[in-house]
Amino acid sequence: MNEKEKSEVVSRIKLEIDKTKSEIIELKELTKPISPENAIGRVSRMDAINNKSINENRLRTAENKLNKLNHSLRKSSEPGFGSCARCGGNIALGRLMLLPESSYCIRCAK
Numbered sequence: 001m002n003e004k005e006k007s008e009v010v011s012r013i014k015l016e017i018d019k020t021k022s023e024i025i026e027l028k029e030l031t032k033p034i035s036p037e038n039a040i041g042r043v044s045r046m047d048a049i050n051n052k053s054i055n056e057n058r059l060r061t062a063e064n065k066l067n068k069l070n071h072s073l074r075k076s077s078e079p080g081f082g083s084c085a086r087c088g089g090n091i092a093l094g095r096l097m098l099l100p101e102s103s104y105c106i107r108c109a110k
């Protein structure tokens with residue numbers, strides 16, 4: 001990976017970190033405890049509970065992704081950046097641009 005490619009991947013990582021952070025803020029808002037009073041009605045309350053567990057899953061996924069992105073960003077200043085954490089081969093640039101949090105090449109990720 002040359003310097004230009006590397007800086008493209010790094011800005012992609014930073015962009016994705018910003019996006020994921022705002023997603024997490026939004027999801028935290030959506031997963032606040034549902035008030036027990038019946039103001040929203042029983043059926044809406046059931047909906048709210050269902051949506052809450054979907055959003056809790058999304059929140060966990062987003063937090064996980066943010067951890068990986070921060071990890072990739074830290075690694076970007078190290079010499080091994082862009083190589084697979086398992087086999088040591090190069091991770092394709094297209095893969096890093098699409099999934100900047102990947103630390104495995106396509107073969108090892110399977």
Ligand SMILES: [Zn+2]
Binds near residue numbers: 084087088106109
């Ligand atoms: Zn690999």
